[in-house]
Each structure stands twice: as C-alpha cells, then as structure tokens.
Amino acid sequence: MQTSPTGVFMVGWEYPPHNSGGLGVACQGLTQALSEQNTQIYFTLPYKSNYGASHMRILDCDLSVALDKKQPPFLAYQTGNLRLAPQSSLEAQVAEYSEKVVDQALLHRTSDVIHAHDWMSFPAAHKAAKQMEKPFVAHIHSTEYDRIPMGGGSTFIHQTEYEGLQAATRVIAVSYYTKELLITKYGVPRDKISVVHNGITQQLPLLPATESPFKTKRPVITFMGRLTMQKGTEFFLLLAQSVLRQIPHALFVMAGDGDLYHELLWRVADKQLTASVLFSGFVRDAQRELLLDRSDVFIMPSISEPFGLVALEAAQRNTPVIISKQSGVSETLPSALVADFWDIKLMTKQVVGLLTDQQTQQTQVVKQQTDIAKATWERAADRVKQVYRTAFLGA
Amino acid sequence: MAQICLYFELHQPRRLAAVPLTMLGSKVPSFFSLASGDENQVIFSKVAKKSYYPMLGLLKKLLAFEPNFTFALSLSGVFIEQAQEYEPEIITLLQQLCNSGRVEFLAETYYHSLASLYSHQEFAMQVALHQECIKKLFGIAPRIFRNTELIYSNNIAEQVAAFGFAGMLTEAVPRYLGDRPPTQVYESATKDCLPLLLKQAQLSDDVAFRFSDRNWQWYPLTVERYLEWFESYSSSDCINLFMDFETFGEHQWQETGIFEFFQKFVSSSLANKKHRFVTPSVAIQRTSVGTYDVPEPISWADVDRDLTAWTGNAFQLDTLNILYSLEEKVKKSRDENILANWRLLQTSDHFYYMCTKWSADGDVHAYFSPYDTPFEAYRQYAVVLAHLRESLE
Numbered sequence: 001m002q003t004s005p006t007g008v009f010m011v012g013w014e015y016p017p018h019n020s021g022g023l024g025v026a027c028q029g030l031t032q033a034l035s036e037q038n039t040q041i042y043f044t045l046p047y048k049s050n051y052g053a054s055h056m057r058i059l060d061c062d063l064s065v066a067l068d069k070k071q072p073p074f075l076a077y078q079t080g081n082l083r084l085a086p087q088s089s090l091e092a093q094v095a096e097y098s099e100k101v102v103d104q105a106l107l108h109r110t111s112d113v114i115h116a117h118d119w120m121s122f123p124a125a126h127k128a129a130k131q132m133e134k135p136f137v138a139h140i141h142s143t144e145y146d147r148i149p150m151g152g153g154s155t156f157i158h159q160t161e162y163e164g165l166q167a168a169t170r171v172i173a174v175s176y177y178t179k180e181l182l183i184t185k186y187g188v189p190r191d192k193i194s195v196v197h198n199g200i201t202q203q204l205p206l207l208p209a210t211e212s213p214f215k216t217k218r219p220v221i222t223f224m225g226r227l228t229m230q231k232g233t234e235f236f237l238l239l240a241q242s243v244l245r246q247i248p249h250a251l252f253v254m255a256g257d258g259d260l261y262h263e264l265l266w267r268v269a270d271k272q273l274t275a276s277v278l279f280s281g282f283v284r285d286a287q288r289e290l291l292l293d294r295s296d297v298f299i300m301p302s303i304s305e306p307f308g309l310v311a312l313e314a315a316q317r318n319t320p321v322i323i324s325k326q327s328g329v330s331e332t333l334p335s336a337l338v339a340d341f342w343d344i345k346l347m348t349k350q351v352v353g354l355l356t357d358q359q360t361q362q363t364q365v366v367k368q369q370t371d372i373a374k375a376t377w378e379r380a381a382d383r384v385k386q387v388y389r390t391a392f393l394g395a
Numbered sequence: 396m397a398q399i400c401l402y403f404e405l406h407q408p409r410r411l412a413a414v415p416l417t418m419l420g421s422k423v424p425s426f427f428s429l430a431s432g433d434e435n436q437v438i439f440s441k442v443a444k445k446s447y448y449p450m451l452g453l454l455k456k457l458l459a460f461e462p463n464f465t466f467a468l469s470l471s472g473v474f475i476e477q478a479q480e481y482e483p484e485i486i487t488l489l490q491q492l493c494n495s496g497r498v499e500f501l502a503e504t505y506y507h508s509l510a511s512l513y514s515h516q517e518f519a520m521q522v523a524l525h526q527e528c529i530k531k532l533f534g535i536a537p538r539i540f541r542n543t544e545l546i547y548s549n550n551i552a553e554q555v556a557a558f559g560f561a562g563m564l565t566e567a568v569p570r571y572l573g574d575r576p577p578t579q580v581y582e583s584a585t586k587d588c589l590p591l592l593l594k595q596a597q598l599s600d601d602v603a604f605r606f607s608d609r610n611w612q613w614y615p616l617t618v619e620r621y622l623e624w625f626e627s628y629s630s631s632d633c634i635n636l637f638m639d640f641e642t643f644g645e646h647q648w649q650e651t652g653i654f655e656f657f658q659k660f661v662s663s664s665l666a667n668k669k670h671r672f673v674t675p676s677v678a679i680q681r682t683s684v685g686t687y688d689v690p691e692p693i694s695w696a697d698v699d700r701d702l703t704a705w706t707g708n709a710f711q712l713d714t715l716n717i718l719y720s721l722e723e724k725v726k727k728s729r730d731e732n733i734l735a736n737w738r739l740l741q742t743s744d745h746f747y748y749m750c751t752k753w754s755a756d757g758d759v760h761a762y763f764s765p766y767d768t769p770f771e772a773y774r775q776y777a778v779v780l781a782h783l784r785e786s787l788e
Contacts, residue, residue, distance in 0.1 A: 216420035216785055251781070253416065265770050269709035274777045275717050275784065280416045281774065290417040 006388060008034065009111035009128065010043045011101055011121035015058070017051060022309045023141050026174075026198050027117060031056050033199065033381035042108050044124075046097045059108075061100035063093055091156060098124040105132060113137060113388050119144070119157055122164025129169075135391035138168035140178055142306045145185055149230050149303040162186055170391045172196050172384065174307040175328020181306075194387045197332045199377030200312045206293055214294040218251040219355045222295040222319075224288070224310050225302075227258030232301035232324060232341045234260075237267060239299065240277050242348040247355060250276065255291055257282040292317040296361070297354050301341045302327050311336065312375060315368035320354050320361050322347060332375045335367035397578070397628035398671050399664060400592065400678045401466035402541070402564065403640035405447075406474045406507050407439055408744035410765050416778045419785055426736055426779050434765070436481045443482045446644030451488040453643075453654055457661050458495045464661055465497040465672045468640070469541050472505030472525050473742060475532065486532065493533045499674035500529055502537035502560060508741035509705055511542055511551045512692065513719040521738070522558055539564065539675040543743050545594065545637070545695040546702065549688065552583035552591075560589070562679035564637060566695040567593035571688060578632035580681045584688035590679040591687050594637040594695060598624060603638040604759075607651040615652070618659040625670065633678045637695070697752065697759070705746040710773035715746060717780055724787050733786055740776075740783065748772035 010031065014024040031041050032055050041056035048062045101124035105114070115137045116125030122138060129136035143161055144153035165171055165186050171193045173179040179195050182188045209215070221243065223236045233254070240252040254264065254277065261279075268277045283291060292298070298314035298321045305327035315321050315333055323330050324341035337354075339346040354361050409427040412434065427435060457464050470489070478485040492498045504510055504521040505528060511518045522540070530536055540560040542551060547565035555563050567577030575581075577593040601621065605611045613620060628634060639646065647653040664670040696704040705711055718740055725737045748764040749772045766772040 213421040214417040214419055217788065218419075218785075251419075262770050265773060266709060269713045269773065272713050272716070274710075274713040275780065278416055278778055278781055279774045280778075287415065287417055294417070 003038065005038045005040045006113070006385065007108075007111035008039055008041045008388070009105055009108060009114050009134075010041055010056075011114065011116040011125045011128070012043050012045055013117060013120045015043070015045055015049060015053070018047070018049065022198075022307065023117060025309060026141060026307075028053075029199055029201055029377040030380060030384065032201075033377035034384065036378070037381050037385060039381075039385070042104070042111060044101050044104055046093070046100075046120075059104045061097060061104060063096050063100075094120055094123055094160070097121075098127055101125070102128045102131060113391055115139060115384075115388075116164070117141060119161045119164060122160055122167075126164060126167045129167075135169035135388075136167060137170050137172060137387060137391055138164050139172040139174075140165075140182060140306065141174055143178070143181060143185070145181060146178075146304040146306055147228075147230055168192075170194065170387050172387055174198055175331050177326070177328040177331070178306040181304075194383065194390070196380050196383045196387070197328075197375065198307050198309055198312075199375050199380045200309065200316060200372060201377065203289075203313075203316055206317060207289070209293075212290055212293060214290045216251065216294075218249050219247060219296045220251050220253060220294055221297045221299060221351060221355075222253045222255065222291060222314075223299055223301075224255040224283070224291070224314070225300065227254065227256050227260045227264055229260065230303055230305070231256075231258075232303050233258075233264055234267075235301040235341050235344065235347075236299060237264065237271070237273070237277065238344050239301070239347050239351065240273065241271065242344050243351050244273075244276055246348070246352050250355070252277040253280060253291065253295070254278070255280040255283045255288070289317065292319055295319045297322060297351050299347070299351070300324065300327060300329075301347070303341050305329065307332075312372060315365075316372050318365045318369075320364040321368065322350050322354075333368060333371045335364060335371050337364070396630045396668065396670055397625055398630070398633040398673045398678065399625075400633050400635045400673050400675055402469065402501065402635070402637045402675060403466070403642075404469050404471075404541070404638070405640045406471040407435075407442065407477055408507065408742045409435055409473055409477070409739050410438070411745070411775055411779050413775065414779055414782060416781070419778075419781055422786075423782055426782065427739065435477065438765075439477045439481045442641060442645050443478075443485060445649070446641045447478075447482070447485050448488075449649065449654060450640065450643040451485065451492065453658060454498075455488065455492060455495075457658065458492065458497055461661060461665055463665055463672060465499075465674050467499040467501055467539075467675050468492075469501035469503050470529070471503060471507040472521075472528050473507055473739065475528060490533060493535065497674075499539070499676055500533060500535060500537050501564070501675065502526060502529070502540045504543055506738045506741050507543050507743055508738070509543060509546070509715070509743050509746070510741060511546060511554065512702070512706070513715065514722055515554060517719075517722060517741075518554060519558065538562070539592075539679070541565075544704075546692055547591075547689055547694070548692040549584045549690055551692070552589050552689075553585045553587075556583065556585055556587040556589040562590040562592065562675060564592050564594070564635070564675060565687075565689075566693055566700055567596060568689070568693045568700045571693065575685065576632065578628060578634055579684040580633075580679055581685055581687035582683040584686050588683070590683060592633070592635050592675055592678055593687070595634045596695075598634060599636045599638050602636070602653075602656075603642045603646065606642075606647045606653060606656070616656070618656060618663050621656075621660065622663055622669070625664075630671075631681070633673060633681070635678070696747075703752060704750050705743055708749065708751050710749040710751070710769065711746045714749070714773065714776055714780060721784065721787065728787060730786075733783070736783055736786075740779065745772070745776055749776065 035055035044059045105128035114129040144157045225231045298319045300323045308327045308329035311329045321336040412429045505524040538561040541564040581591045583589040
C-alpha cells in the first residue's frame with residue numbers, strides 16, 4: 001500500500017563536504033537512506049551550502065556573522081575547543097540560528113516531525129516544534145560529557161543539552177553506551193530513548209595492495225580521529241611505547257588534527273619516538289583510504305565515544321580493529337577486540353597478537369566484514385521511522 | 396684609517412617537498428621536489444632576481460672602478476648545485492669575480508651542515524667535497540674556513556687546524572671574548588694555533604638586520620653616519636663585516652636603498668684612503684693579541700649566539716640524533732642517491748625551521764621558514780626521515 005510520504009524537518013549543523021567529523025557524515029548517510037524510504041526532508045544549516053543535495057532540500061539559515069569553519073563554534077563542536085569562543089557569542093549564534101530555523105519551519109508546515117541533531121540544533125527544534133505543534137525528536141551523536149571527559153564542560157552546553165532532551169518527544173541515542181549516559185547524567189527516562197546505531201555507506205572496492213604506494217614492510221598501527229583528550233590520544237602513545245619494546249620496527253601513525261596536536265608532537269620528540277610515531281595531519285579521501293588500507297591494526301582508545309564511525313570504516317577496509325570498552329561502536333562491531341582505554345597491557349597483547357599471527361588477523365577481518373554487512377543506513381533509517389511513529393502516537 | 400674585511404655568505408637550502416607519508420615503501424623520486432613542481436627553483440630564481448644578479452653586478456662594477464676594493468665570498472655546495480641547475484648565469488658571474496683576483500673564496504661544509512658537531516668523519520668529508528667543488532669551478536683552493544653559521548668551539552678549531560687551513564672566521568661572543576675588541580686577530584685555544592677573525596656584530600647587523608627597521612633610532616641609516624662609527628678604529632683594527640649575501644636585495648629590499656648604500660659605502664671608504672679593504676687571508680696576517688677560548692659551541696645566530704637555533708628543542712635533537720645514527724648504514728649502502736639525500740637532510744636550515752624560540756628571534760626564524768609553524772617543519776622532516784630509513788632497508 002502506497003502511503004503519503006513522511007515529512008521531516010531536520011535541524012542540522014554541518015553537512016559534507018563542510019564537515020570536520022562524524023556528525024555531517026552521519027546526517028548524510030541517514031537522510032539518503034530515509035529519502036529512499038518514502039520520506040521528504042528539509043534540512044537546515046547555519047551557513048550557505050554551495051553544494052546542495054539531490055535527495056532532500058537544504059535550507060540555508062546562514063548567520064549574520066559567517067561561521068568561520070576554522071573558528072568556534074563550527075569547529076568547536078568538533079574539537080571540544082569551546083573555551084576559545086566567548087560564551088556570549090556562542091549563545092548569540094545558537095539563538096540566531098534558532099530564530100532563522102523557526103522562520104523556515106513556518107514556511108514548511110507540511111512536515112510531520114522535527115528531527116534535530118545534537119545540542120546546537122535543540123533550541124531551534126524545540127521552538128519550531130512548539131509553534132508547529134509537531135513532535136520533536138532529539139538525536140544525540142555526542143554529549144558534552146564525551147567531548148570533555150574529565151568534567152568541566154561548558155555549563156551552557158550542558159544546560160542546552162538537558163533542556164533539549166527534556167523537551168523532546170523522543171530521544172535517539174547512537175548507542176546503548178550513550179543511552180546509559182543519557183539516563184545517568186541527564187536523567188532522561190529509559191523508555192523515552194531509542195538506540196539507532198549509525199550505518200556505513202558501501203565504499204568503492206579496495207585498491208589492490210600492489211597498486212598502493214603505501215607499501216612499507218613495517219607493521220603499521222593507526223590512530224585516526226581528532227587529536228583531543230576524548231579520543232584517548234595519550235593512551236595511543238603509551239601503547240606505542242609498550243609495543244615498540246617487543247616490535248621495535250613498528251610504525252605508529254596518528255592521523256588527524258585537534259587541540260592536542262602540538263602537545264603530541266612535543267611528546268613524541270621528547271620521548272625520542274620520532275622514528276616510530278609519525279603524524280599525517282588531517283587526511284581526506286584518497287590519503288585516508290590509503291592509510292586505512294595499509295594499516296595492520298586500527299586503534300580507537302577513546303575515553304568516551306558515543307559511536308565511532310571511523311572504526312567501522314577501518315573494518316570495512318579490512319583492518320583489524322581494537323576499540324575501547326568506552327565506545328558505542330563495539331555494539332555494531334562485536335568482533336572487534338576491546339579493552340579499557342587505560343589498559344595498555346591488554347592492548348599491547350592484542351596488537352602484538354594481531355601483528356605476529358596472520359591467521360588471527362585474517363579471522364578477525366572476515367568476522368568484522370560480517371558485522372559490517374549488517375550495519376547499513378537502511379536499517380538505521382528503518383529504526384528512525386519507527387521512532388517517528390512512536391513520536392506521533394505519543395504526541 | 397681602519398681595515399675593513401667584508402665576507403658574504405651565499406647559501407640556499409634544498410627545502411623539503413610535501414612528500415606524503417602514504418608513499419612510504421615506494422620509491423620517492425625526490426625528497427625536495429614533487430612532480431607537480433619544484434618550489435626550490437621558484438625560490439632560488441626569485442632570490443636570484445632580487446639579490447644575486449643585482450648584487451653580483453654591483454660587486455663586479457665596484458671591482459672594475461675601485462682598484463683597491465676587495466672582499467670574500469663563501470658559497471655552500473647546495474647553493475652552487477642549485478645555481479648550476481636553475482640560474483647558471485650566476486656561476487658565470489662568480490667566475491668573472493674570481494678572475495679579478497680580488498675576491499677570496501672561503502671553505503665551508505658542502506651541505507651547510509652541522510656535521511662539525513655530530514661526526515668528525517662526515518665533517519672532514521663535506522669540507523673535502525666543498526674544496527673539490529670550488530677547485531673545479533674556480534680553479535682555486537680556499538685557505539680560510541668558515542663553518543656553518545659561524546659555529547665554532549675549541550673542539551671544532553682543533554679539527555679545522557688539522558685540515559690544514561690558515562685561519563677561521565667566527566663570532567665575537569662577549570661571554571668568551573670578554574671586553575677585548577673583535578677587531579684584532581686571536582688564536583684558537585688548541586694544540587696547533589689557528590688564527591681567528593671575529594665578526595664585528597654591531598656594525599654587521601646594522602646593515603644586515605637593522606637597515607630597514609623603521610623603529611631603529613638611526614633609521615634611515617646614511618653612509619656618513621655609518622662611517623662615523625668607523626672613526627674610533629685605528630689602522631691596527633680590522634672591522635670584520637660578515638653577513639648573508641642575500642642581505643642585499645632579499646632581506647633588505649632594493650626599495651630600502653641598500654644597493655646605493657653599499658656602493659656609496661665602498662667609494663666613501665676608499666676615498667682619500669680613509670679605510671682599506673682586506674680579504675680574510677690578509678687580515679689574519681696580523682699578530683694575534685690573545686687566545687679565544689671557546690669550550691662550548693657558539694654561532695652567529697639569534698641573540699644567544701649559541702646552538703639553540705638548531706639544537707635547542709626536542710624536535711631538533713631527536714631528528715638530528717636519528718639522522719646521524721644512520722651514517723654507518725648510509726655509507727655502507729654505497730648508493731649515491733641515498734648518500735646525497737642523507738647529506739641534503741643535514742643542511743642546518745631544516746633544523747632552524749623547527750626552532751620554537753620566540754620574541755625577536757622567532758620573527759627571524761619565521762621569515763626564513765617555508766612552513767607555517769615549527770611543528771609542521773618537524774612533522775614533515777620526520778616523514779622524510781622515515782622515507783630515508785625505508786630506502787636503507
């Protein structure tokens with residue numbers, strides 16, 4: 001039976017190619033899959049997007065002070081660098097976005113549901129939902145507790161997250177790990193939260209190893225992500241030191257940028273690890289794929305990671321993955337090896353095991369591929385639509 | 396009437412290209428240029444246009460019109476290679492200057508390296524390579540040595556004396572010279588005494604660094620005023636003005652009037668036999684007035700006049716240690732290309748770019764660096780070191 005399409009008014013913050021992390025990628029994957037499931041989407045952005053999207057309509061809500069993509073809050077959201085932005089300007093920007101989004105929402109009243117991604121979008125979504133009398137779905141990709149793991153996050157952001165979560169009709173968490181956090185830290189009722197794991201888009205086939213220029217014979221152990229405390233960068237360095245005692249020619253690569261970048265460079269030089277730990281800087285596209293394809297082990301030692309899409313990418317590119325127990329992605333990738341982010345001893349054992357035993361490595365790669373096959377955006381979109389239905393019923 | 400000893404350094408490093416980490420394990424055609432372009436050529440040709448051609452032309456003219464004008468040049472091997480490759484006309488000009496018989500060429504390390512601090516054997520090799528190169532191009536054998544960035548210590552002087560040089564140039568550093576004048580000849584504190592000429596930092600830097608500084612109290616500097624400062628010196632003094640050749644036209648742009656200043660400075664100095672120009676070989680013939688005892692290395696760089704511009708932080712120390720730890724392996728490989736790469740990576744500029752000192756010195760470092768930050772300089776150097784190591788496997 002053909003039903004009329006579901007209208008979704010989505011409040012976003014970043015979208016490829018203007019994205020510095022996982023949020024934009026997740027929004028792309030999810031909206032594409034939703035649009036294939038009889039959904040009509042309007043998607044707002046706080047800047048002028050010159051790229052557009054064929055599967056939905058992007059509504060520019062560009063702010064009076066253009067967002068400098070290298071400056072907070074655009075990047076701040078991604079780097080945890082919020083203290084660089086004066087709180088007042090951050091508040092002003094979120095407030096302005098909120099007004100512009102509401103104006104747009106009133107022009108697109110046919111939408112059935114308001115779906116907002118992370119805290120910056122919550123005030124806008126809340127206001128629009130109230131005026132339109134439509135249900136409001138708050139989608140949590142990461143919280144301030146994840147970004148600033150040792151406490152001391154921004155009160156304004158905590159408060160905005162809290163208010164958004166309270167006001168929402170339904171809440172989507174990207175993992176059970178995040179769901180528990182929302183219950184314990186934000187007091188969200190358990191039955192209000194649905195878990196929808198991110199999917200992963202099928203990639204182009206791998207470049208045959210013989211054609212890749214990255215063919216060093218040294219074992220390559222890779223970290224890829226923002227170089228921030230949240231991502232457990234210091235544990236990656238400790239792990240490197242520990243593994244090097246057993247495998248002296250191993251090569252550790254840190255790919256990414258972030259507020260700890262310079263400090264990490266200092267530490268590597270200071271510990272005389274220049275020959276063993278190399279930095280690639282922020283990598284995109286081909287460079288990124290070359291790096292993941294060649295890696296013998298991929299490590300994600302995050303201190304708190306709501307999901308961790310990059311681990312799925314690594315698995316997809318046939319690299320055995322080790323992730324911290326404090327990461328949501330292990331729920332989607334059960335065959336990955338896990339360890340507490342601080343357990344250098346166990347991670348060392350896992351890395352050395354993978355590097356010295358071809359069989360173990362191969363088995364894990366195959367098992368990971370089985371996990372990946374199930375991790376589709378289609379499945380995620382299915383579940384999001386279920387959440388919409390629950391929201392209509394409850395609204 | 397004082398003696399004036401001019402010496403200009405000609406050097407351009409082979410800067411690293413952005414060789415990607417993800418090519419590790421493949422043969423990289425060059426560490427210093429990419430298929431998409433050679434940044435070193437762009438820079439060299441730019442500096443040639445702004446400085447090398449006009450200044451060499453001016454020097455040639457002065458030699459022709461002022462029979463008593465004389466000076467010294469030192470050319471790094473890396474400079475010569477690039478001149479031959481990118482601007483061969485420069486070599487012709489240099490040969491013409493040499494033919495005048497009034498230009499002294501100095502000896503240095505071919506790769507403008509810090510080898511004197513890290514490897515006796517490599518230091519000797521690079522000095523020999525440089526001698527060979529100068530001999531081949533100009534038909535002469537330099538007798539006076541200047542080490543990279545005028546780096547000097549008793550230890551280094553010992554080696555330089557053993558190479559058979561007649562004298563050496565370095566910096567006058569008050570912590571070792573005390574209040575003795577830099578305008579006299581000193582002896583090294585070594586077994587075989589080496590005569591030393593010391594840079595007159597004040598008068599050299601007035602031209603090299605302060606000339607176009609609008610905040611300087613003597614801006615704009617006139618030749619009359621500059622020569623007034625020479626008047627306190629007598630005929631037994633030799634004022635050693637040592638600086639980068641690129642001072643003329645590159646560090647101080649043509650618009651600042653630097654060329655006119657220099658031309659007038661030379662003519663006015665010679666007019667009425669006010670002063671006398673001498674080459675380092677002549678200057679060292681005076682009797683030494685004492686020993687210059689330098690237990691810890693000094694240089695002409697920054698306010699510290701020590702090694703901290705190149706060996707002052709962990710980035711520099713760790714990369715230098717790795718680089719020189721490869722010496723044996725590199726030499727055993729008997730691969731000319733690997734050897735050349737290893738040596739080009741020794742050029743001191745790579746480490747200068749990694750310097751994280753700030754204040755006024757930081758500005759000077761930033762001016763010369765092709766990188767946005769010292770962090771990036773270190774990151775890229777580490778990647779290229781990994782490539783070099785890979786080629787040794």
